[in-house]
Every structure is written in structure tokens, then in C-alpha cells.
Amino acid sequence: MVRCTLKRAIKALSFCLIFVIICTYYSSQSVPNKNFLQRKSLSIFILSSTRSKTIQRISLFFNELRLNYVEYRRIDEHFYENVKTLLPRLIILDYHPDENLRSVINQYEIKLLILLNAQCTDCTKVSYSEMLFENVSYPTMDFNRDVLKPVIHTTKSPFRLVQHNKIIQILRFDTVLPYFHHQQFERKTKCFVFRTTDNHRTDTIVYVHSRTSSEKLKLLFEYHEKQLYLSECLFDYWFIWPVMMDIVRYLTSNEYDYHGLKRYVQVDIDDIFLGDKSNGYLISDDIQALIRSQLFIQNYIENFRYRLGFSGYYYSNSTNEHANEANRLLMTGKTVLDEKDRFTWFHHTWKHEKLTNVTNKILLISSTETNMAFAQKHQLPLDENYAVAPHHSGIYPINHIVYDVWHRFFNFTVTSTENYPYHYQLPSDRRGFIYRNISVLPRRSCGLYTTTRNYTTYPNGSHRLERILMGGRLFRTILTNPISIFMSHNVNYGHDRMGNYVFAKLVYLISKWTNIQWSRDLSSSELARKYFHHFYPEEQMPIFTNPCSDRILMNLWNGNDSLCTTFPQFIIVGPQKTGTTALHAMLSQHPDLRPSRAISTTFEEVQFFSNNTIYLNGINWYLNQFDPDEQSMNFEKSATYFDSAVSIKRLKALLPNIRLIMMLTEPGHRAYSRYQVRCQQ
Numbered sequence: 198m199v200r201c202t203l204k205r206a207i208k209a210l211s212f213c214l215i216f217v218i219i220c221t222y223y224s225s226q227s228v229p230n231k232n233f234l235q236r237k238s239l240s241i242f243i244l245s246s247t248r249s250k251t252i253q254r255i256s257l258f259f260n261e262l263r264l265n266y267v268e269y270r271r272i273d274e275h276f277y278e279n280v281k282t283l284l285p286r287l288i289i290l291d292y293h294p295d296e297n298l299r300s301v302i303n304q305y306e307i308k309l310l311i312l313l314n315a316q317c318t319d320c321t322k323v324s325y326s327e328m329l330f331e332n333v334s335y336p337t338m339d340f341n342r343d344v345l346k347p348v349i350h351t352t353k354s355p356f357r358l359v360q361h362n363k364i365i366q367i368l369r370f371d372t373v374l375p376y377f378h379h380q381q382f383e384r385k386t387k388c389f390v391f392r393t394t395d396n397h398r399t400d401t402i403v404y405v406h407s408r409t410s411s412e413k414l415k416l417l418f419e420y421h422e423k424q425l426y427l428s429e430c431l432f433d434y435w436f437i438w439p440v441m442m443d444i445v446r447y448l449t450s451n452e453y454d455y456h457g458l459k460r461y462v463q464v465d466i467d468d469i470f471l472g473d474k475s476n477g478y479l480i481s482d483d484i485q486a487l488i489r490s491q492l493f494i495q496n497y498i499e500n501f502r503y504r505l506g507f508s509g510y511y512y513s514n515s516t517n518e519h520a521n522e523a524n525r526l527l528m529t530g531k532t533v534l535d536e537k538d539r540f541t542w543f544h545h546t547w548k549h550e551k552l553t554n555v556t557n558k559i560l561l562i563s564s565t566e567t568n569m570a571f572a573q574k575h576q577l578p579l580d581e582n583y584a585v586a587p588h589h590s591g592i593y594p595i596n597h598i599v600y601d602v603w604h605r606f607f608n609f610t611v612t613s614t615e616n617y618p619y620h621y622q623l624p625s626d627r628r629g630f631i632y633r634n635i636s637v638l639p640r641r642s643c644g645l646y647t648t649t650r651n652y653t654t655y656p657n658g659s660h661r662l663e664r665i666l667m668g669g670r671l672f673r674t675i676l677t678n679p680i681s682i683f684m685s686h687n688v689n690y691g692h693d694r695m696g697n698y699v700f701a702k703l704v705y706l707i708s709k710w711t712n713i714q715w716s717r718d719l720s721s722s723e724l725a726r727k728y729f730h731h732f733y734p735e736e737q738m739p740i741f742t743n744p745c746s747d748r749i750l751m752n753l754w755n756g757n758d759s760l761c762t763t764f765p766q767f768i769i770v771g772p773q774k775t776g777t778t779a780l781h782a783m784l785s786q787h788p789d790l791r792p793s794r795a796i797s798t799t800f801e802e803v804q805f806f807s808n809n810t811i812y813l814n815g816i817n818w819y820l821n822q823f824d825p826d827e828q829s830m831n832f833e834k835s836a837t838y839f840d841s842a843v844s845i846k847r848l849k850a851l852l853p854n855i856r857l858i859m860m861l862t863e864p865g866h867r868a869y870s871r872y873q874v875r876c877q878q
């Protein structure tokens with residue numbers, strides 16, 4: 198009897214337990230719990246039906262920040278489906294969300310950034326002339342005087358940032374943020390701002406005062422914890438970008454924090470011995486000015502040193518008498534031999550030759566040795582691990598001989614280039630990679646080229662240079678990149694010494710207006726370690742792009758035009774065991790089609806894109822697997838590409854227009870075929 202009751206009790210208990218488990222399971226399906234809300238990726242959704250100029254600028258800025266975002270033009274099933282599966286951290290939209298969207302946003306705990314534009318409600322239009330302006334001063338740099346010092350200019354700024362708010366971190370509160378572009382400012386007459394007086398529910402972050410009513414007009418404010426409202430007015434001002442970074446950081450709960458506030462900067466001055474009188478070689482006074490600007494920058498960046506790139510041949514052997522005079526002044530003048538220790542030096546090549554065309558290892562070794570002997574003779578303080586190829590040639594597209602010689606014979610472990618993945622692209626899209634133990638860091642342009650000589654004759658006006666400095670492209674480069682290596686040329690430091698001005702001012706303004714902290718000067722190997730191991734480990738492996746689609750890459754490639762037609766026109770990508778060998782054999786019979794060479798070690802296949810070791814042989818190796826006959830259409834078959842995610846990326850980078858053939862068979866047949874092969878093995 199007792200046993201029977203016990204059995205019943207156990208049965209009842211088990212039923213209860215099963216019931217509880219089932220209930221828990223179903224409830225977890227209907228209401229998202231904390232685990233369920235674990236974001237798969239940190240994506241941002243941008244929702245805009247008009248794709249206004251503001252939205253376009255935000256997208257471009259997100260590219261600079263390397264943020265993942267998806268743009269949507271309308272709310273439909275597809276949008277909701279993606280919200281549920283991708284669980285974006287943040288949605289940016291330029292109108293007020295309806296009830297449906299609000300409920301989904303609440304359910305999935307998504308944060309909102311709402312832009313105020315023509316569609317906004319609960320806001321008011323104000324004319325710029327109604328705003329309260331006041332004169333404020335901002336610093337600029339007097340670079341032609343003996344001492345580089347800031348001079349004060351006066352401008353008008355309508356803005357207030359509210360101090361002690363929890364969102365703004367990058368901008369400094371104790372400095373007035375000036376406005377620069379008066380013309381653009383006056384052209385626009387209307388601005389949408391919030392006039393809400395409901396201060397209990399909102400937190401103002403940026404505002405202006407109305408001139409007529411002295412009203413506080415909100416440009417950025419927080420409405421509850423999950424929503425920020427931002428007036429598009431702010432997009433007319435340079436400081437919207439640091440503000441945007443802070444907004445995204447705040448709304449994503451610090452997940453996007455852009456590697457914190459620390460920034461590393463290096464300024465390379467190439468070809469220090471090149472130039473003649475017309476080119477503006479550096480005379481002794483210029484060197485002193487360079488030292489002064491370096492000292493000025495050292496106030497902010499501990500131990501900052503310009504990096505001087507040298508080709509020794511032009512110091513001692515130049516037939517140009519002006520160049521010799523410049524070199525004498527640089528190297529042998531009263532102070533300059535001492536001054537060489539003020540800078541850090543790095544190797545170019547002995548005669549500034551292009552490395553693209555190097556085909557002979559011995560010659561490259563001997564010319565590099567000559568340049569290094571020059572450095573030794575003059576006791577130049579070298580960054581021994583850093584070398585930069587003149588014209589950036591040979592580094593990308595890769596010339597294997599250069600990497601081999603640099604790595605095996607000279608211990609150069611770091612270089613930099615402007616050309617990877619392409620030359621013609623936004624500077625912010627430049628990336629790095631590691632090849633044969635040499636770290637190739639991205640080099641950024643700074644608006645100074647060999648052709649830009651004087652401030653007053655800056656192409657299309659010096660205000661353009663001011664713009665890129667004062668909150669524009671250069672400013673943003675520092676803002677959005679933890680490491681920036683800039684390329685400049687010796688001529689930029691002669692003439693009116695625009696180079697000194699640019700870098701001194703850049704560092705000064707960033708220090709003055711933002712809370713960005715500068716790292717002390719680092720050696721190139723420390724910099725490379727940080728770049729590839731700390732900030733961007735995913736960039737270590739190169740992804741080869743097609744030199745035929747970029748004129749500069751084409752010039753720097755040790756291939757030639759005719760090779761462009763050698764790339765395959767279609768590829769059979771598998772998958773395995775679907776009859777790909779048979780198809781390959783049949784297509785090979787066609788008189789106009791040419792298959793790749795058969796490689797015995799990889800089952801007659803090329804497997805370039807799927808096998809890391811083979812891929813690192815480079816594009817010239819890949820092209821060698823094909824016949825350069827222009828009359829025929831080249832193709833290859835590698836059944837390993839089909840299920841290799843990295844192959845897709847590599848194929849897209851090198852052959853964006855390639856046609857792919859995939860074979861599909863009944864999966865059971867494939868499995869059995871594979872099983873048989875295994876048995877045989």
C-alpha cells in the first residue's frame with residue numbers, strides 16, 4: 198500500500214516537472230528573455246524613406262568608423278523579420294515611429310535615435326537670424342613667425358553643450374566650439390528645433406537660445422533612456438561627428454567605443470634629400486622651423502618626432518648643384534649634424550628607384566646595403582624596422598622579391614602604403630595586412646602633396662585646407678582611427694612651411710577641443726603590434742584586389758596590361774562530388790575554352806581562394822596557372838570553393854565580375870560518393 202502511494206507520488210511529481218519544463222520552454226518562446234536578447238551582431242539599422250543628405254552623411258561616417266549598419270527605405274515584413282533575427286542595438290530613423298514599430302522596439306529593447314527634419318512633430322522652425330549669437334574666439338596658428346604660436350580669431354557660435362551630461366565624452370566643455378563656414382551658414386535660413394518645455398521627461402544635451410524670445414531651443418536631447426532626438430541643424434557644424442560618436446557609444450551601452458579616447462599618430466616626411474631650388478628643398482632655416490613645430494607638438498605628444506625618409510644617393514651624388522647646397526645645409530651646416538638626432542630616420546631606397554620592377558635579388562640587396570651604410574656613416578638615428586618604398590611601389594600589389602629581401606636580409610618588419618586595398622578610394626577605407634612577416638600599415642593622406650607648396654595657392658583656396666583641418670577630413674581621420682600614419686613630402690616643409698602648420702594645428706585643435714589623449718611616440722614595430730594584434734587582428738591576412746581596375750595599382754604592379762585578360766572568366770566552384778570533374782573535362786574539349794594547369798598536389802585543382810598557403814603565393818602565381826592566350830576564355834574548377842566562406846570574400850575582391858558555376862545533385866548521392874572515397878582512402 199505504502200509502495201503504491203510512493204509510486205503515485207513519484208508519478209505525479211514527474212508529471213509536474215514535465216509540465217513545468219514545457220511551460221518554461223513555451224514562455225521563453227513568446228517573451229524574449231535576457232538570453233534571447235543576446236545580440237548576434239552589433240548592427241545598426243538606418244530607416245529613412247527619403248535617404249536625405251543627412252542620412253547619406255551618416256552612412257559615410259559609419260563607414261569611416263567601420264560600423265555595421267543596414268539601410269532600409271520602408272517598414273515591411275522583411276524589416277520586421279530582420280529586427281527579430283538580427284536584433285539591432287540601435288535604429289536611426291528620420292520620422293516618428295508608429296505604434297507597431299514602437300511596440301517591436303520595446304519588445305526587443307532597441308534604442309532609438311530620431312532625426313528631426315521636415316517630418317518632425319512637436320518642434321518648431323526657427324530662422325538662423327533668430328538665434329542668439331555671440332562672439333567667441335578660436336585659435337589658429339601663426340606659422341611664419343619664429344615661434345609657432347596660436348593666434349586668436351573671432352567668430353560666432355550659437356551653441357551650448359550642457360555640461361555634466363552623461364553622453365558627451367569626446368568634446369571638451371571648457372572650450373567654446375567655433376563655427377567656421379559662414380557662407381553656408383547664412384544660406385540656410387530655417388532650422389528645426391524642439392521647443393518642448395516638458396523638462397521632467399527630457400534631458401537637454403545641446404541647445405541654442407532664440408534671439409527673439411530667449412527661449413532655449415533643443416538641438417539634441419534625451420527622451421527617456423532609450424531615445425535621443427537630434428536636430429539636423431547640427432549636421433551643419435563640424436562637431437556633429439564627435440557628438441555622433443558619443444551618441445552611438447551611449448546608445449549601444451559602450452559596445453561601440455572606438456577603442457577609447459587614445460590616439461597614435463606618426464608623420465612621415467618622404468624624400469628628405471630630393472628636390473632642387475624650384476622644388477623648394479629644405480634650407481637650414483626650414484630645418485629650424487621643422488624643429489620648432491616638432492617642439493610645439495611635443496607639448497601634446499610626448500617625444501613626438503617627425504620621421505624622415507632618405508635615399509642617400511641624393512645627399513652625396515647629386516649632380517644638381519642646388520640640391521647639393523640643400524644637402525650641405527641640412528647635413529653639414531653648423532647645427533644640422535646635431536639636428537639629425539632630433540628626428541627619426543627611415544630607409545627608402547638608395548636611388549629612390551621603383552621597387553615594382555625589381556627582378557634581381559642581388560641588386561636590391563646591394564643597393565639597400567649602400568643606403569644602410571650611408572645611414573651608418575652619418576650615424577642617423579634609424580627606426581631600423583621601418584622602410585617605405587618610393588612611390589609605394591612593390592609593396593602592394595606585392596613584389597615577392599622585395600618582401601623576401603627586406604625580411605631575410607635587413608630585418609625590416611614594418612612598412613606602410615596608400616594603395617591597399619585600392620589607391621582610388623576614400624582614405625578612411627585604407628587597410629593593412631601582414632605578408633612574409635612584414636606588417637604593412639595603412640598610410641593616410643593629409644591634404645599635402647608634392648604639388649601643394651603654398652598656403653595661399655592651395656588648390657581651390659586655402660579655406661579648403663582650413664576646412665579639412667578644422668573639423669574636416671584630417672580632424673576626422675584622427676577622430677575615427679586609433680592609429681594614423683600620415684604621408685607628407687619634404688617640399689611641404691619648405692616654401693611657406695605649410696606642413697609644419699598643418700600638423701601643429703591639427704594636434705593643437707584636437708587637444709584644445711576634445712578629450713582625445715595622445716599616445717607617446719611609438720616605434721614602428723610597437724605601432725604595428727598595436728594595429729594588428731590589438732585593434733585590427735582581422736586584417737592580418739591580405740585580401741588581393743584586382744590591379745587592372747585601378748590605374749595606380751596597375752602602374753605599381755609587376756604584371757602588365759595583357760595579363761588582365763588572363764584572369765579566368767568563369768569558375769566551377771563545386772561542391773565536391775557533384776560531377777564537377779566531368780563538367781570540367783567536357784568544357785575543356787571546347788576549342789575556345791582553356792582550363793587552368795593541372796596541379797597534382799591538389800587533385801588537379803588550383804584551390805587558390807580556399808587554401809591559405811596557396812593564396813599567399815599571390816596573384817602573379819594565380820595568373821601563372823593560366824594560358825595568357827587572349828583568344829581563349831580561361832576557366833578553372835576548384836570544388837573546395839563552394840563551402841569556404843573566405844573564398845567568397847577573396848573571389849569578390851579579385852574577380853568581382855566572375856561568373857560562377859555551381860553543381861547541385863541529390864545530397865544522398867553526394868554523401869554516398871564521399872563515403873566511398875573515404876573507404877578507399
Ligand SMILES: Nc1ncnc2c1ncn2[C@@H]1O[C@H](COP(=O)(O)OS(=O)(=O)O)[C@@H](OP(=O)(O)O)[C@H]1O
Pocket residue numbers: 772773774775776777778779836862869870871873
Ligand atoms: N554527368 C554526371 N552526372 C552526375 N554525376 C556524375 C556525372 N559525371 C560524374 N558524376 C559523378 O560525380 C561524382 C564525382 O564528382 P566530382 O567530380 O565533383 O568529385 S570531386 O569533388 O571533384 O572529387 C562521381 O560519383 P561517384 O561515382 O558516386 O563517386 C561521378 O560518378
